Amino acid sequence: MAGVLDSVNQRTQLVGQNRLELLLFRLRGRQIYGINVFKVKEVLQCPRLSSIPNSRNVVRGVAHIRGETIPIIDLSMSIGLPGIPQEDLATSFVIITEYNRKTQGFLVTAVDRIMNMNWEDILPPPKGAGRDVYLTAVTKIDDKLVEIIDVEKVLAEVSPLGENVTEAVLSKSADRVPGHLPVLVVDDSSVARRQIERCLTAIGMEVATRNDGKQAYDYLKEITSDGSRAKDHLSLIISDVEMPEMDGYTLVTKVKGDPALADVFIMLHTSLSGVFNQAMVKKVGADDFMAKFSPDELAERVMEIIDQG
Structure with missing residues (x-):
């Protein structure tokens, strides 16, 4: 996966040009999803996971990575799809991300490539998709629909933030x-x-x-x-x-x-x-x-x- 992420270090060149880099991945099935490379710290083969007592089902465990203990969230389950089977974990991948001052890993079945895109080609979800859809945007790559997941919605449900002013x-x-x-x-x-x-x-x-x-x-x-x-x-x-x-x-x-x-x-x-x-x-x-x-x-x-x- 090192080759896939080589371009991350060049990301500052995109600023002010209305461009982004999308890391493309798959969950269960053929649908392609995307996440902004700005959020990605690392991509690696799924490491050994340790269970967390009384944790939510979508948290498959924690991984010890470079001296840090990181919760690993099954992204399929988080958006209402069947979770990745236990026997498939060894061949799955974890995308380590940083959102809202916290580090977490998202468990996915496959990681594809990075695409350099224009934000003008990233469109809001279709009207009528409903309030419960876990998407912030969609785009097309090679005539295939790519869905960009509302990770903040996922994290708000998995690990709710305090929203009240004291x-x-x-x-x-x-x-x-x-x-x-x-x-x-x-x-x-x-x-x-x-x-x-x-x-x-x-x-x-x-x-x-x-x-x-x-x-x-x-x-x-x-x-x-x-x-x-x-x-x-x-x-x-x-x-x-x-x-x-x-x-x-x-x-x-x-x-x-x-x-x-x-x-x-x-x-x-x-x-x-x-x-x-x-x-x-x-x-x-x-x-x-x-x-x-x-x-x-x-x-x-x-x-x-x-x-x-």
Whole structure:
């Protein structure tokens, strides 16, 4: 698998070009799935797994990898498919990923290759697919449908994050937030949008949401079409990075390059690697970056931004 991941080190070259690299894999069956290489730390043959008492069925065990104990999640079971049989584990693979400040492995049956793609070719799931579908996007490669799994939804069900702002932080918001302009939240994951919206409404903020960078940019152009500025309508923008049609980096670049939009504060809020993102935030001109997802940290940072005006 080393050859498959050789291109990971070149990923910074894709930033600002609305491009991504997808690692393609299979679960049970012929359907092809994809995951952004930005999230992938390593791909390896399934190691020996140790069971965890009282764990959820989708957690097949833990693996000890490079001095770290990592939970291994059966991705098939997580999205409602039959799990990988015990006798097939030895020939299966584990994709080690980093999401929302945590490291976990996803058990898959086969890993194919990496494809360099344009975010414009990554499309939202078909309308009418339903709220319970575990997809954030779809695309086509070699005339075959590739489904991109909403990993944040999977992890929210396997290992739920605390979504409530603590009373200590809420007490600070009472006389600081009311009366301010709304926050625009941009994220393709319905779970992430709900988490952020719940956090912000708890401290008294109004929230507008859009599902990807293109929708957000179109919305910004619409509200400023009368000659006003984005800052006249919004307190700030909180945007994910990975999104179909237009990613967060490209959104920031377009916003900061438009005189009517440039002065609005933009925070990139993503489950991607923090160290990598700090460099990329500077490159595209975002005002801030925060790793997902800590409701207290997000609430306090939003209050600070509003205080600074």
